[in-house]
Amino acid sequence: MSNLFSKQNRAILLGPLSSNNPVSVQVLGICSALAVTAKLEPAIVMSISVTAVVAFANVIISLLRNTIPNRIRIIVQLVVVAALVIIVDQVLKAFAYEASKQLSVFVGLIITNCILMGRLEAFALANKPWESFLDGIGNGLGYSFILVILGFIRELLGTGSLYGFPIIPQSFYDMGYENNGLVILPPAALILLGCIIWVQRSMNKDLQTK
Amino acid sequence: MNRQSNGYTIIYSSVMVIVVAAVLAFTALSLKPLQDKNIEIDKKMQILKSVHIVATAVDAQKLYSQFITKSYLIDANGTEVAGNPEAIDLKIEVKKAVEKRKLIIYECKTADGATKYILPVYGAGLWGPIWGYIAVNDDKNSVFGTYFSHKSETPGLGAEIDKEPFQKQFESKHLLQNDKFASIGVMKAGQTAQNQDQVDAISGGTITSKAVEKMLKDCLSAYEKFLTAKK
Numbered sequence: 001m002s003n004l005f006s007k008q009n010r011a012i013l014l015g016p017l018s019s020n021n022p023v024s025v026q027v028l029g030i031c032s033a034l035a036v037t038a039k040l041e042p043a044i045v046m047s048i049s050v051t052a053v054v055a056f057a058n059v060i061i062s063l064l065r066n067t068i069p070n071r072i073r074i075i076v077q078l079v080v081v082a083a084l085v086i087i088v089d090q091v092l093k094a095f096a097y098e099a100s101k102q103l104s105v106f107v108g109l110i111i112t113n114c115i116l117m118g119r120l121e122a123f124a125l126a127n128k129p130w131e132s133f134l135d136g137i138g139n140g141l142g143y144s145f146i147l148v149i150l151g152f153i154r155e156l157l158g159t160g161s162l163y164g165f166p167i168i169p170q171s172f173y174d175m176g177y178e179n180n181g182l183v184i185l186p187p188a189a190l191i192l193l194g195c196i197i198w199v200q201r202s203m204n205k206d207l208q209t210k
Numbered sequence: 211m212n213r214q215s216n217g218y219t220i221i222y223s224s225v226m227v228i229v230v231a232a233v234l235a236f237t238a239l240s241l242k243p244l245q246d247k248n249i250e251i252d253k254k255m256q257i258l259k260s261v262h263i264v265a266t267a268v269d270a271q272k273l274y275s276q277f278i279t280k281s282y283l284i285d286a287n288g289t290e291v292a293g294n295p296e297a298i299d300l301k302i303e304v305k306k307a308v309e310k311r312k313l314i315i316y317e318c319k320t321a322d323g324a325t326k327y328i329l330p331v332y333g334a335g336l337w338g339p340i341w342g343y344i345a346v347n348d349d350k351n352s353v354f355g356t357y358f359s360h361k362s363e364t365p366g367l368g369a370e371i372d373k374e375p376f377q378k379q380f381e382s383k384h385l386l387q388n389d390k391f392a393s394i395g396v397m398k399a400g401q402t403a404q405n406q407d408q409v410d411a412i413s414g415g416t417i418t419s420k421a422v423e424k425m426l427k428d429c430l431s432a433y434e435k436f437l438t439a440k441k
Contacts, residue, residue, distance in 0.1 A: 069219040076226060083230045087237050094241040097248035098267065105362075185366075 004130065013134040016142035019206055023146040024197045028114040033147055034189040036106050040163045043151030044144075045092070045099040049107060051140025053084045054116050058136035060084075061124040068125075077120045078111070085110045115139055149196060150189055158183035254278075260343035260357040261318050261326050278328075281316045285309075288435035300332040300341070308432045315436070318345065326354050329433055333425025336417040338362040340371065340425060346385065350437045353394070356380040358422065368418030379409035391434040396423040 003009075022028045029050075036046045060080050061068075068076050089107045092100035100107065110116070119139055124132040155161060157180045160168035168177065182188050201207045212218060251267055254274040258265045265273045281295040286309050295314045303311050316328040325348045332341045338361035345354040356377045363369040370376055383394050384407050395403030396411045396419045411419035430437075 067213070067222070069213055069222055071214070072219055072223060075223070079226060079230055083234060086234055090237050090241050090245070093248065094244035097245075097252060101252075 009131060009134055012131055013138040016135075016138040017145060018200075019204055021142045021146065021200070022115045022118070022139050023143055024193070024200050025207065026115075026118070028118055029143055030190075030193070032106055032109060032113060033143075033150060033193065034186040036103060037147055037150035037189055038154055038158065038184050039102070040148070040151040040155045042099055042102045043147045045096060046103060046106065047140070047144030047147050049088045049092070049103075050110055050113060050115070050143055051137060053081065053088060053110055054119055054140045054143075055133055055136030057081050057084055057116060058119055058124040058132040059129050061120050062127060062129040062132035065125050073125065074117075074121075077117060081116050081120070082111050115143060146193070146196065150192055153192055154183050154189060158188075256357050256359065257316055257328055257330075257343050260328055260345040260355050261320060262355050277318050277320065279317050279319050281314065283312045283314060284433075284436055285313065286311060286432055286435060288433075288439050300330055301339070304332050304429060311432050313432055313436070316343075324348060329430060331425050331429035333421055333428060335360050335363050335421045336368050337364070340418070340421055342422075342425070344380075344426070344430065346437070350439075351384050351386045353380045353383050353385065360418070363418050364415065366414075367412065368415035370412045370415060371418060371422055376409075376412060383407040383409065385430060386437060389438055391431055391437060393423070393427040393430060396420065396426075 016022055019025065023030065023033055032046060032050075037043045057077070057080050061077060064076070085108065088110070089100070092103070092107060119135060123135045127135070152162065155163075156167060160166060160173075160179050180188075248267075251270045254270045255265045255267070257278065258270065258273055261277065263273055263277060283291050283293045283295055283298065285291050291312060293312055295316075298312055298314055300314075303313075314330050316330075318326040318328055320326060326345045327348075327350065328343050328345045330341070330343050332339065334340070340358065340360040340363065342356060342358035344356050346352065347354045358371040358377060360369060360372060363371065380394060384392075385394065386392060387405050387407075392406040395406050395408040397403055397408045398411050398416065398419075399413075402408070
């Protein structure tokens with residue numbers, strides 16, 4: 001058990017959360033990060049879906065890595081990812097219908113999320129299943145981390161609630177406070193994401209260009 | 211075995227496709243009953259919304275059976291015909307000639323005992339289908355409430371038809387003028403509808419707004435005999 005979570009494996013799992021974050025450092029998966037974060041709930045459902053897909057795709061590709069013919073490896077990766085995404089979509093329709101309605105096309109678009117192909121090409125094809133699984137979970141969590149921050153800020157400022165529950169008391173509205181309509185729209189997510197990248201880079205010395 | 215040979219590649223991809231297809235078919239089939247149930251609940255929530263009853267996925271079934279007293283089919287002459295309203299596919303029905311259509315009516319008894327007739331409508335928007343439910347009061351003329359939704363209209367523009375500000379405009383507008391079916395016009399600011407009640411179109415969503423107008427006219431005109439018949 002000790003070498004399952006060796007120092008190296010911990011780095012694989014935790015690296016994507018900070019200094020190697022897929023969204024804020026590698027700037028992958030921005031499209032969906034802007035599209036689904038107007039509210040916290042779809043952001044969380046999307047996070048779980050992407051984490052599940054990237055982790056399992058990583059494991060499957062890693063298991064197959066010695067059998068995949070080199071010339072069609074991208075096609076094989078796409079088929080695996082597409083199959084997993086369809087399964088996620090079907091499961092959401094069966095068990096989380098409201099969320100699946102809100103996410104609509106974006107579940108299908110997980111297929112084109114650069115994080116997935118990036119991890120499969122860069123990591124799973126060259127590493128053992130367990131490490132690949134950790135890498136998938138790590139990257140999924142790194143993506144989720146950004147989505148949840150964005151979803152939290154946007155729902156709070158945009159609709160005055162969190163996860164559907166009203167947070168800002170009515171007395172605030174009576175005194176003239178208004179929800180910010182701009183925060184609901186994708187451009188605000190881009191600005192917020194820029195702020196997150198700014199804060200992260202100013203705190204993390206490794207990321208600063210000399 | 212040579213993993214770079216053409217034969218290996220072809221066999222590998224064939225096996226992969228068959229395995230993936232089998233897995234997906236199994237998933238789709240085993241989850242189908244649950245998905246159908248969700249769609250049915252969603253439809254009931256939409257119908258209830260047109261009579262201003264906000265249901266959640268949990269209590270939709272209960273509220274539906276409490277308020278929607280019956281649903282039945284009529285033909286273009288306004289006479290009731292046999293058939294199961296649940297089995298009617300609006301998408302197919304609206305393409306038929308008016309005389310051949312089977313028209314669905316949901317009857318609702320609201321909390322204060324008034325009867326409302328809920329008429330489903332279906333049409334083509336800009337990018338995909340749009341649909342809705344129009345609840346009329348028991349004078350079969352003035353609108354009590356509406357619900358519109360869409361598959362893929364432009365967010366922020368045409369997609370606004372599923373928001374309350376647009377839907378609220380229809381309340382207490384009249385479908386009939388001088389006992390003739392006139393529908394309700396969806397007009398740009400400054401335009402005035404001739405011989406019919408009107409609501410404001412959505413700025414930037416002209417095609418979707420006009421699609422709503424056309425959908426109302428096409429679908430509800432089939433109900434003319436039903437609407438004009440006095441009890």
